[in-house]
Amino acid sequence: MPNVIETTGLTRAYGSRRGIVDVAFSVAEGEVFGFLGPNGAGKTTTIRLLAGAIRPTSGSARVFGLDTWADATRVHASMAYLPSDPGYLGELTSGEQLDYLAALRGLPRGAWRRPAERLELDPSVRIRKLSRGNRQKVAVVQVFMGREPLLVMDEPTSGLDPLMQREFLALLAEAKADGRTVFLSSHNLQEVERGCDRVAVIREGRVVDISPVQALLGEHWRSVNLVLDAPPRPGFFDLPNVRVLSEGGRDVHVMVRGDVNPLLRRIAELDVRDVAITTPDIEDVFLRFYDAAGAEPAEPAAAPRMPTEVTP
Amino acid sequence: MIATVVGLELRRSRSLVGWMAVLSVAYAGIMTLMYPRMAESNQALQAYMKVFPKEIIAAFGMENGLSDVGTFFNVYVFSMLWPIVAAIVGILLATRPVAADLDRGFLELPLATRISRRRYLLAGIGVQFVAMLVLVVATLAIIVLIGPLVGYPFDVARFAVAGLLLLSSGCAIAAVTALLAVVTLSRGVAGGVVAGALVVMYLLNAVAKIDPGLDWLSYLTAFRYLDPVATLDSGTWPLDGLAVFALVAAASWLGALWAFGRRDLLP
Numbered sequence: 001m002p003n004v005i006e007t008t009g010l011t012r013a014y015g016s017r018r019g020i021v022d023v024a025f026s027v028a029e030g031e032v033f034g035f036l037g038p039n040g041a042g043k044t045t046t047i048r049l050l051a052g053a054i055r056p057t058s059g060s061a062r063v064f065g066l067d068t069w070a071d072a073t074r075v076h077a078s079m080a081y082l083p084s085d086p087g088y089l090g091e092l093t094s095g096e097q098l099d100y101l102a103a104l105r106g107l108p109r110g111a112w113r114r115p116a117e118r119l120e121l122d123p124s125v126r127i128r129k130l131s132r133g134n135r136q137k138v139a140v141v142q143v144f145m146g147r148e149p150l151l152v153m154d155e156p157t158s159g160l161d162p163l164m165q166r167e168f169l170a171l172l173a174e175a176k177a178d179g180r181t182v183f184l185s186s187h188n189l190q191e192v193e194r195g196c197d198r199v200a201v202i203r204e205g206r207v208v209d210i211s212p213v214q215a216l217l218g219e220h221w222r223s224v225n226l227v228l229d230a231p232p233r234p235g236f237f238d239l240p241n242v243r244v245l246s247e248g249g250r251d252v253h254v255m256v257r258g259d260v261n262p263l264l265r266r267i268a269e270l271d272v273r274d275v276a277i278t279t280p281d282i283e284d285v286f287l288r289f290y291d292a293a294g295a296e297p298a299e300p301a302a303a304p305r306m307p308t309e310v311t312p
Numbered sequence: 313m314i315a316t317v318v319g320l321e322l323r324r325s326r327s328l329v330g331w332m333a334v335l336s337v338a339y340a341g342i343m344t345l346m347y348p349r350m351a352e353s354n355q356a357l358q359a360y361m362k363v364f365p366k367e368i369i370a371a372f373g374m375e376n377g378l379s380d381v382g383t384f385f386n387v388y389v390f391s392m393l394w395p396i397v398a399a400i401v402g403i404l405l406a407t408r409p410v411a412a413d414l415d416r417g418f419l420e421l422p423l424a425t426r427i428s429r430r431r432y433l434l435a436g437i438g439v440q441f442v443a444m445l446v447l448v449v450a451t452l453a454i455i456v457l458i459g460p461l462v463g464y465p466f467d468v469a470r471f472a473v474a475g476l477l478l479l480s481s482g483c484a485i486a487a488v489t490a491l492l493a494v495v496t497l498s499r500g501v502a503g504g505v506v507a508g509a510l511v512v513m514y515l516l517n518a519v520a521k522i523d524p525g526l527d528w529l530s531y532l533t534a535f536r537y538l539d540p541v542a543t544l545d546s547g548t549w550p551l552d553g554l555a556v557f558a559l560v561a562a563a564s565w566l567g568a569l570w571a572f573g574r575r576d577l578l579p
Binding site for chain 1: 313316317320324413416417418420421422423424425426427428429576577578
C-alpha cells in the first residue's frame with residue numbers, strides 16, 4: 001500500500017528550545033497510526049508540521065506526496081484535522097460552528113448531524129455554555145463529519161467521558177473500515193491499544209520506537225492482583241516472565257510481561273476470589289525508553305494502574 | 313469559500329460596529345444640533361476664545377473660530393470622535409482574525425481546510441474596510457441629514473470628500489494593526505503599539521501646532537494629514553492626506569497578507 005504520510009529527517013527547533021529532531025516515519029494507506037508520548041515530547045509540534053501550521057527547520061513532511069508546508073492548501077483538501085485543545089467561537093451554537101467549518105471543507109450544511117447524534121451533542125447550545133467535554137465533542141464531530149481520506153487528530157479524547165471515548169473508538173473503527181488513514185496522538189495507552197495498528201513513541205523530540213501496538217504492549221509489564229482463598233505455596237508463581245512483588249497471605253501481587261498464558265494456567269489451579277489485571281500505562285511504556293542503555297527497567301511499577309477487568 | 317469567511321466575520325463584527333455607529337451617530341448628531349448656536353453666537357464665541365492662551369487654541373486647531381463649519385466639525389468629529397472610533401474598531405477587528413483567534417485556539421481549524429491563509433486574511437481585511445465604511449457613512453450621514461433641519465444645509469459633496477479622508481485614515485489604522493498582529497501574533501502588543509502610537513502622534517501634532525519652530529514634528533504624525541478643514545470650507549481635495557493614508561493602508565495590508573502566508577502559526 002502507498003504511504004499517505006511520510007516524514008524524513010523532520011526537525012523543528014524553537015530557538016534554543018528543543019522541538020523535534022530527525023523524526024522519520026511513514027503511515028500506510030488505511031492504517032491507524034498512533035503517536036504516543038508524554039506532554040512536551042513533541043507530539044503537537046509533529047502534528048502542526050503535518051498540518052502545515054509551522055515550517056520545518058529541516059527535513060520534510062509529505063502527505064499524499066505533497067509537501068505539507070509548500071502545498072498546504074492542497075494537503076488540507078484531503079485532510080480532516082483536529083488540533084490540540086481547539087477553541088471555538090463562543091457566540092455561535094455548535095451547529096453553526098460546525099456548518100461554518102463544513103462549508104470551508106466543501107461539505108453540505110448539516111454534514112455533522114450523524115456524528116453529533118452518535119456523540120450526543122446538542123447542536124443548538126451556544127459553545128460558550130458547553131462544558132469542556134462537550135466542546136471536545138464538537139472537535140471530534142468536526143473531524144468525523146467529512147469524507148477526507150486522512151484524519152489527523154491531536155489527543156482527540158482529551159476531556160471525553162468513558163462512554164464517549166468508546167464511541168470515539170467506534171467512529172475510528174468505522175473510518176478504518178472505510179479505508180481512511182488515521183494519524184492520532186495520545187498519551188492514553190488504552191486508546192492507542194484499542195484503536196491503532198502501529199504506534200510511534202516519541203521522547204524528548206525523537207522517535208524512539210515504531211512498533212505494532214501488540215508488540216509494544218507485549219514488551220511491558222502488566223500488574224496482576226489476586227485475592228485467593230488460601231495462600232499459595234512458596235515459589236508457586238516462579239515463571240520466567242513473572243515477578244512476584246508481594247505474596248503475603250491470600251493477597252498476591254505479581255507482574256507479567258509478554259505471554260500471559262503460563263501465568264493464567266497457574267492461577268487456574270487456585271481458588272481465586274478476585275483478580276484485577278491492569279495494562280501498563282504510559283509511564284510504564286516510557287520507563288523502557290528512558291533507560292539510556294535500552295535495558296529493561298530495574299523493577300516494574302509496584303502500584304497497579306488502570307484496571308481493565310475485575311472478575312469475582 | 314471566501315464568502316463564508318466574510319459572512320462569519322461580518323456576523324462577528326456587527327455588534328461592535330453597530331454600537332460604535334450608534335455612538336458616532338448620537339455624538340455627531342448632537343454636535344450638528346449644536347452648530348447653529350455656535351454660528352449664531354460668533355461674536356460672543358470669539359470674545360470667549362480670547363480668554364484662552366493662543367497655544368491652546370492652536371493645539372486644538374480652533375484658530376478660525378468654532379462658527380466656521382470646517383473648524384467646528386474638525387474639532388468635534390474629525391479629530392476627536394473619529395480617531396477614537398476608528399482606533400477601537402480598527403484594533404479589535406484587525407487583531408481578531410489572526411492574533412486573537414490563534415490565541416483562543418480557533419485559527420488552526422479554518423486554516424486546516426481548503427481555504428488558503430491569504431484568502432482567509434483577505435476576508436478579514438474586507439470586513440475591516442466595510443466596517444470603516446459603515447462608520448464613516450453613519451457619522452457623516454447624520455450631519456448632512458440634520459443640517460437642513462436646523463437651517464444649515466451643509467455641502468454634501470464636501471462632506472463626502474472629507475468622508476474619503478476619514479475612510480482612508482481608518483483603513484490605515486486597521487491595516488497597520490493587521491500587519492503588527494500578523495508579525496507579533498499578539499493582540500495585546502499589536503493593539504497597544506497602535507493605540508500608543510496614536511496618542512503620541514496626537515501629542516506631537518499638538519506640540520507642532522503650538523510652536524511653529526517644531527512644525528516638522530507634525531510630519532511624523534497621522535493627524536497632520538487628517539485635516540478636513542479646507543475640504544469642508546472650500547471644497548479642496550485633501551490629496552496629500554488621501555495619498556498618505558491610502559499608501560499606508562495598502563502597503564500594510566499587502567504586507568500582512570504576504571507575511572501571513574509565510575509565517576509559523578504558534579500560539
